Amino acid sequence: MGAPLSPRSAQVIDLDSVRQRHQARKTLIRLAPELDGLEMVYQLASSPGTYYGMPLLAWGLREDDHVVGLVPWMEQLADCHTLHNHENGHFIGYRDPETEEIFDAPPDHKVDELVSSADYFEYEPSGEVTLIQQLPDTLGTHALCMNRPESPWHMKPVFGWRLYSDGSVDALLADEDKAKMTPILLGDDCLYSAKSRHQSVYFFQRHIANRILEEDPATLDALAMVVLPQG
Known part of the structure; x- marks a missing residue:
């Protein structure tokens, strides 16, 4: 005969909560x-x-x-x-x-x-997302920015990166119309978070960004494979 069943109710495990806790630790x-x-x-x-x-x-x-x-x-x-x-x-x-x-x-x-x-x-955790740290970009990273699939894209140099208290990281780009001094440094008023203005942002190494700006045919074909699925 089989073993008798326990009278206690079955435990319900919220797998989504487990995944969220696991991801939070990363x-x-x-x-x-x-x-x-x-x-x-x-x-x-x-x-x-x-x-x-x-x-x-x-x-x-x-x-x-x-x-x-x-x-x-x-x-x-x-x-x-x-x-x-x-x-x-x-x-x-x-x-x-x-x-x-x-x-x-x-x-x-x-x-x-x-x-x-x-x-x-x-830092002391709070209910609000706060800025934890800023780093300058030392690689010459560029961001290809798009706001709508049918709108023109813009290639912009990345000047730095921001780490926030929720673990998210965003790139810092410059509004050239607001730039008053050169070189542009972290803390300048012309800098803004990429995600605050652009719907889609793709990051490229400096040599790839220059090929895109030079409209190299092979590079543009490869770029289309990356960007078009997002449309």
């Missing part, structure tokens, strides 16, 4: 710029035998205490470990171009820097 709480030229290494399905390198913009400390490399990628400042799409890019590891060493864990000195600064600048 939110960023602190950033540190990468200033030694370390790179992200990735592969593409179109070239399975080739490794590609992309300079890291920064390192990020997540709420779950993990430290991850960050790169401007498609529509966001992306955690390298989340790039699993073989068509657009599959993360392999980090690389020191000076030694050509490939490794999968962040450098100890960056972990120590982030943990120490997070302890020092610990």
Whole structure:
């Protein structure tokens, strides 16, 4: 005979709440710029035998205490470990171009820097989303901005990045009509958050952005493959 059933009622598990809690632990709480030229290494399905390198913009400390490399990628400042799409890019590891060493864990000195600064600048949580940190963009990143599918796009240099208390990160762009001094620096009144004005934003490395601005046919064809599905 089977075992008797327990008289207690079955426990209801809210899977959506579990997912939200799990995702919340992956939110960023602190950033540190990468200033030694370390790179992200990735592969593409179109070239399975080739490794590609992309300079890291920064390192990020997540709420779950993990430290991850960050790169401007498609529509966001992306955690390298989340790039699993073989068509657009599959993360392999980090690389020191000076030694050509490939490794999968962040450098100890960056972990120590982030943990120490997070302890020092610990903020009190509040009901409002507040600005936590700003970093300058050191890679020459450009943002392709669109407001409607049928409207013209604009390519704008990224001057910096903002980390907010909810873990979101947004790029800082310049309103050229309001720029009063050069070079433009963090804190200038002409800077604004990309998401506050533009419906769609795609980030590109400096050399790709210049090809787009020069209207290189092959680059524009590849760009259409990225942008058109969003229309």
